Amino acid sequence: MDGAVAGAASHLRNAADHQVSAPVSSVDEEIRRRNVRTALWLAATAVAVFVMFLLRYGMSSQ
Incomplete structure (x- = not known):
């Protein structure tokens, strides 16, 4: 476990x-x-694209 901590510490350093x-x-x-x-x-x-989608399908319902 100390080796892993030392390895992580050296990596961070x-x-x-x-x-x-x-x-x-x-x-x-x-x-x-x-x-x-x-x-x-x-x-x-x-x-x-979102605006075109809204114009196409939002206007068609009216």
Whole structure:
């Protein structure tokens, strides 16, 4: 059990050291921006499809 705790502690320590010592590169920033842009496009598409669905089936009942 002590080995598992020590292993987890060293893993957490390495992750913390890596996060502090590694600055955000321009590639990481570009990937993050692309992910945000993709998420916004997907959200806009979902809203547009939902509105079209409401217009099509909401208006047909009247």
